[in-house]
Amino acid sequence: MPVLPQGDELSIQRHDDLFEAAQIDAVQTFFEEDVRWTYGWRSVNGVNPLSHWNHDFLKTRKNNQQDQTQRLAADPALRAVAALWDTVQRRCLPGHALLRCYANAHTYGVEGYPHVDSPAPGQKTVVIYLNPRWQPDWAGETVFFNAEGDIVHAVLPRPGRAVIFDGSILHAARGVSRICTAARVTLMFKAGRSS
Numbered sequence: 501m502p503v504l505p506q507g508d509e510l511s512i513q514r515h516d517d518l519f520e521a522a523q524i525d526a527v528q529t530f531f532e533e534d535v536r537w538t539y540g541w542r543s544v545n546g547v548n549p550l551s552h553w554n555h556d557f558l559k560t561r562k563n564n565q566q567d568q569t570q571r572l573a574a575d576p577a578l579r580a581v582a583a584l585w586d587t588v589q590r591r592c593l594p595g596h597a598l599l600r601c602y603a604n605a606h607t608y609g610v611e612g613y614p615h616v617d618s619p620a621p622g623q624k625t626v627v628i629y630l631n632p633r634w635q636p637d638w639a640g641e642t643v644f645f646n647a648e649g650d651i652v653h654a655v656l657p658r659p660g661r662a663v664i665f666d667g668s669i670l671h672a673a674r675g676v677s678r679i680c681t682a683a684r685v686t687l688m689f690k691a692g693r694s695s
């Protein structure tokens with residue numbers, strides 16, 4: 501499993517060839533044709549009033565513990581998204597339940613901020629970068645902090661890339677630079693060990 505030396509401190513896995521190109525193409529087409537963004541999503545409710553664009557596919561509660569794999573697979577409209585989860589689950593997270601599935605979009609000026617996805621270790625976050633192209637000078641990295649508050653790892657939104665990490669690691673989606681006219685699109689799966 502490809503683990504980068506820098507991210508090793510925090511066990512952050514970066515995968516650049518997890519998916520077939522056709523799988524990513526299908527999801528990108530689905531997003532272009534069918535996903536309409538809603539503004540107002542917050543990474544952490546009640547902590548920071550700033551929000552970004554979002555589409556919540558399963559509309560589960562943030563603390564949901566029920567496996568949503570069957571629900572995702574059963575919806576014909578979400579077939580392309582379900583195929584990505586199937587690959588992630590089989591190859592990277594066997595024995596894990598799908599707890600949440602949603603997507604974020606960040607346009608210039610609408611960046612994330614440092615947060616944890618789960619208070620205790622054990623829950624995994626999968627971030628899949630869906631822009632068909634990304635230039636390094638567009639910025640928009642996902643950054644990870646250690647206990648001292650230093651950035652120990654940064655991941656650029658390269659097309660089709662996936663990063664998997666423990667949800668208790670402090671992280672943030674950094675803003676896109678002002679020369680970036682695209683929306684930075686990420687698809688998230690939140691997963692926990694099946695009981």
Ligand SMILES: O=C(O)CCC(=O)C(=O)O
Binds near residue numbers: 543617641674
């Ligand atoms: O878009 C990203 O880089 C990270 C998203 C994230 O942290 C989240 O949705 O919890």
Ligand SMILES: [Fe+2]
Binds near residue numbers: 543615616617625671
């Ligand atoms: Fe997060």
